[in-house]
Amino acid sequence: MSPAKRAAASKASTPAAKKAKNVEDPLTLKAVNTIRVLAADMVQEANSGHPGAPMGCAPIAFELYTQFMSYSPSDPQWPGRDRFILSNGHACALQYIMLHLTGHSLSMDDLKSFRKVDSMTPGHPENFVTPGIEVSTGPLGQGLANAVGLAIAEKHMAATYNKEGFDLVDNYTYVLCGDGCLQEGVTSEASSLAGHLGLGKLILLYDDNQITIDGETDLSFTEDVLKRYEAYGWHTSSVADGTNLKDLNKKIEAARKVTNKPSIIKVTTVIGFGSVNQGKEKVHGAPLGADDVRQVKEKFGFDPDQSFVVPDDVRDVFTSCAEAGEQARKEWHAMLAKYKEAHPDLGAEFERRIAGKLPEGWADGLPVYKVGDAAKASRFTSGLALNALAAKLPEMVGGSADLTPSNLTALKETGDFQKDTPEGRYLRFGVREHGMAAITNGIFCYGGYRPFCATFLNFISYASGAVRLSALSRMGVLYIMTHDSIGLGEDGPTHQPIETLALCRATPNMHTWRPADGNEVSGAYYSAMESYNTPSVLALSRQNLPVLEGSSMEKVKKGGYVLKEYGEGDDLDIIIASTGSEVCICVDTAKLLAEAGKKVRIVSMPCLEIYDEQPEAYKLECFPEGVPVMSVEALGIEGWHKYAHAPFGLIRFGSSGKGPDVYKKFGITPDNLKVQAEKVIAFYPKGQAPSLVKRPQLDFVRYNEHGH
Missing domain, CATH: 3.40.50.970 (Thiamin diphosphate (ThDP)-binding fold, Pyr/PP domains)
Incomplete structure (x- = not known):
């Protein structure tokens, strides 16, 4: 039995979980309404955010986290976990609430800090900030497309490592999305491929609340989504009433049993459920207002004078589910230990990969070239x-x-x-x-x-x-x-x-x-x-x-380096910096300049970002003080003024023709570049070109504690 199935079975056996089977059950309804009230409180406290979708989707989140998903609050990156992706990332208050209720490392104070600088609860989910967030979402459609990648990875890794008696890789990917995600083209691209690949462990829950920022979806979005997804090769179903947990449970369970194609479940919800403006665009992207929040609490049986409250019996519901997930995690690790005994090489490789480590000698086979090899x-x-x-x-x-x-x-x-x-x-x-x-x-x-x-x-x-x-x-x-x-x-x-x-x-x-x-x-x-x-x-x-004299793998690691110098004498007349296919043209240009009595240095700069990280002393080795620099790249010149006194490139779009003819049209030839370089040399008195390295160094916030 898979970890997810074991967790589901374990959860079903707990008293709290049994009570949470039907929406009619008072404790279940109280738990769902707790999610709604917390969402209203979070957005109101921040005076910013999107309360509508979290309030409407609370039953979906409740059902997933209490009845189906396997997760470990103590180890959010546990490899055996199910993945949950919130594609409509503006509804992130919902995900933060679920992480808090299930015992992940989000405190009530974190919920109160929603959308504040450097909080653990930013305005859209960020995977590098908040434990339990799988991918960063916000631009609509990205999360759903990411989920297709997660499902591909699960299917491939299962095919690679699962052996008889060891379902080492066996998780589901659940996605929640809204109308906006399904209007974005990226989801059409990804969903089409998902259907072709038959990703049976990908389950999409479509929040069909029929509202966008502009108003009702009828203004711009009237297609039959399920027919479109049926054409993609997906299994389709619908829940007419998004508050009906029994029907929702039934449809999710049915989707899990479809193993040869991904599933989409259209769930019709009411945006801002409980608000005086429920079902309207007013609750999509703005706080409800103090009076509305108060009446929501009164409607759902909460004290209107209290905020950010989780009743003990509601917390027990989620605690019992998290405990079931922790048990599934322990069982998975026990299985991994036995797997490593039975398949030691595969087990070691699996652990290395999950840890993100490269093996010994991984780069030994990278090709090395010498001058004279075929171009x-x-x-x-x-x-x-x-x-x-x-x-x-x-x-x-x-x-x-x-x-x-x-x-x-x-x-x-x-x-x-x-x-x-x-x-x-x-x-x-x-x-x-x-x-x-x-x-x-x-x-x-x-x-x-x-x-x-x-x-x-x-x-x-x-x-x-x-x-x-x-x-x-x-x-x-x-x-x-x-x-x-x-x-x-x-x-x-x-x-x-x-x-x-x-x-x-x-x-x-x-x-x-x-x-x-x-x-x-x-x-x-x-x-x-x-x-x-x-x-x-x-x-x-x-x-x-051609293979260039002076190039090497080692030098490239600094982002930019001195490739070669041409001409006689000690003093450089000009440095030509270039990248890619223009470096060999610049070498030929340097030879022409050397014949004319100039001394020229060629600096190859394959990665400007890594060059920027080098110390000043190294940069001065490449670009000594006083020597003019001309850059050459067969693309736009934007950005090159940081590295060159005179950038040479394109300031218009290209042209159709044979490659050498196009280069000639735009003057990227040794003969013309020689002329341009001579102009640069003549413009600056010898040794007096302004420094490109020694400049005022301003302090930028490059990294914060979250690791941007």
Whole structure:
């Protein structure tokens, strides 16, 4: 019997749980109304927030946490737990209340601090702040898409580690979402894939309260959601009265028995249940007001002069359920101990993965290149590096948004993850960039995975909502983005990224890599894998790139380094800083300048964010005082003024044509760059270019106690 089933059986045997079977039972009704009153109190105390959904969804949360879910308040990251995702994150008062009632480390004072600076109860759920929160939600639809990733991870890990007599991995993923989530395109992308993959342990509870901020959903949303999900390949059902726990229980139990497809249960609720404005948009995103909160308490039998109260008998209901979960956790760990005796190698690997540790020698197979080796596109050397790592790291899973032959991300070690082959490690995401990134976030958050996903760099913009959450939530996802500049050629400006790297580089807690050759590609992968709490974007070329004299994996780890100098004499005339496919062009430019009597240094800067972390002394080694710097990148110049006196790049969209012809059109050729460099040299008196390293150092709040 699975941990979830054991917990459910244990909970059903407790007196409190037996009393909590039907909504008609006085204690059950009192417990549900306690959730509603606490939600009203929290939002009122904060004078900010969303009371409506928590009050309407209280019966759903009650049923999940008391009758179905297995969880451990003492160990919120227990691998055997069921996962609960609040996709409509604005309703987070509901989730905080449930965590408090079930004995997680959220006190009543934490509930009172709702939406206050540095509290454990921020305005939307954040997984790195609050124990018991699986993923950060708020942008609507992200949570549901994350849940698809969690369900994929569960199915894959079960296929990998479960053996006869050992259901080591056997949990459900429950999602609560609202109308807004189902209007977002990301959920359509993710739900379509979930149906294709037959994720039978994914259960979505759709809060159909028929209200959005603008008013009734009839203003903009009149589709038949269940028919849409039936077409996706989901099992569908509905609960006409969201206060009917008996019907809700029946539908959830039926969904759990459907093992070959995900399930959606449409639950019709009344937003702001109990408020004088229940069923109206007024209760969606604003406090009820003192008078309304008072009448809510009177209506539900609570003392209107008291706030933040949990009756003892109600607390006992949740305590007994949490105790059942703790017992399930102990049984799971006992099973794990026996599993390790029966399957020691698999058991050790499972524990290592869950701990997020890399094995000894994990990077030994990364390719190393020497000058004279055949020129290869960095997307090609990326494929070699990816497969070298995947051969040693079973936690590496991922795929492409229908661009596998272009991204070169196919894994040779494994087949595809499909409905009937869940042991496969390669995901065919289809043309679903946004859904792909959000699903990948969910795979990471399951634990034990270092997932990757891939498309053209330009189309990371399609996925940026989820990519931003990777960075905010400290997820070490790898974004493999090929066709990284105007060098992709004939597909033209609709496909050629210009502003895209600036967007990635401007995102906090994200490493943006643009390697110049195979050695830099291997170094980028090495650093990305070591950055467990930071996502990495690898921007890779379509065109072939030569192995550069002076490049190495080790040097790349500093983000920027001196590649080579050209010309005679001791004093530098100019430094040219560049990334990716333009570094080799800058090398050729330096040779022309050297022939003209100039001394030139080439600095390769594959990752500006990691370079920024280096000490001042190292930066001065790369960029000594007084020497003018010109940067070259076949993308937008935004951001380069921090590193160069004269950035050279694009200030318009690209153009269609052969890659070399497009480069020539925009002047990214050795001959033209030589002319531009001579202008920079002439502009600054020798040795008097302003410092780019020594500047006023302002103090920024870079990290707080929660680990942003």
